Amino acid sequence: xxxxxxxxxxxxxxxxxxxxxxxxxxxxxxPRVIFVEDVAAFIDGDxxxxxxxxxxxxxxxxxxxxxxxxxxxxxxxxxxxxxxxxLDTVEFMITKRDSADGECEIDSRxxxxxxxxxxxxxxxxxxxxxxxxxxxxxxxxxxxAQQLLAKNLDxxxxxxxxxxxxxxxxxxxxxxxxxxxxxxxxxxxxxxxxKTKA
Numbered sequence: 001x002x003x004x005x006x007x008x009x010x011x012x013x014x015x016x017x018x019x020x021x022x023x024x025x026x027x028x029x030x031p032r033v034i035f036v037e038d039v040a041a042f043i044d045g046d047x048x049x050x051x052x053x054x055x056x057x058x059x060x061x062x063x064x065x066x067x068x069x070x071x072x073x074x075x076x077x078x079x080x081x082x083x084x085x086x087l088d089t090v091e092f093m094i095t096k097r098d099s100a101d102g103e104c105e106i107d108s109r110x111x112x113x114x115x116x117x118x119x120x121x122x123x124x125x126x127x128x129x130x131x132x133x134x135x136x137x138x139x140x141x142x143x144x145a146q147q148l149l150a151k152n153l154d155x156x157x158x159x160x161x162x163x164x165x166x167x168x169x170x171x172x173x174x175x176x177x178x179x180x181x182x183x184x185x186x187x188x189x190x191x192x193x194x195k196t197k198a
Contacts, residue, residue, distance in 0.1 A: 019054060019180075026169045027162045030065065033058060033173050036180045039187040048188030052181055059177045066170050073163045080156050086130070087149040093125045094142050 020031035033055075036042045043051055096104050106122045129139045130148070140148060 019058060023169075026166050028065075028166055030166065030169060030173070033062075033176050033180070035176055036183060039183050043184065043187070048184060048191070051184045052188075055177055055181045055184065059174065059181065062170055062174050062177060066167065066174070069163055069167050069170065073160065073167065076156055076160045076163065080153065080160065083149055083153045083156060087146065087153055090128060090142055090145045090149060093122075093128070094146065097125055097142070 018034070020033055023030065023032035093106065096106055103124050106125060108120045108122055109117050110120060112118050125142065127139050127141050128145045129137045130145055131137050
């Protein structure tokens with residue numbers, strides 16, 4: 001969110017006319033584009049080309065934000081199933097350990113690399129190692145790993161929900177911006193036709 005968070009502020013700062021307004025309904029502070037109801041009053045002294053250019057720049061900025069959010073969404077959509085699989089595995093190990101009297105043995109097949117697996121027997125599992133990222137692996141007890149993975153899964157699912165809401169909001173802003181551009185352009189065409197007939 002770091003590089004993207006400054007984009008809404010730049011949108012508001014770079015717009016000559018007040019074509020955006022702050023909106024608290026989205027989590028990233030993306031400004032809401034105004035709907036131009038009275039095109040003639042909105043243009044008032046500006047040229048059609050300047051107004052179209054301003055909305056076109058805003059449209060480009062919204063598209064940039066949309067691309068960034070779609071990349072984050074794709075990343076989260078791959079992480080959520082991985083976290084869920086890891087959590088299921090840890091919960092299976094806890095269940096196996098707790099159901100066995102004394103020692104238990106789990107037959108496992110683990111991934112060494114893409115499409116390369118190895119078989120292993122795990123005796124009396126008490127801990128697991130989790131990749132945290134940046135080539136860092138940490139050993140946790142099964143209960144700690146379960147808590148951590150459950151917390152991470154919940155956070156990732158909430159982030160995904162927020163991203164979907166923000167993408168929906170951005171889609172509305174893109175549509176409104178396109179409608180504004182069309183209305184201003186059509187107003188310019190009508191004005192040229194009136195001048196031509198006169």
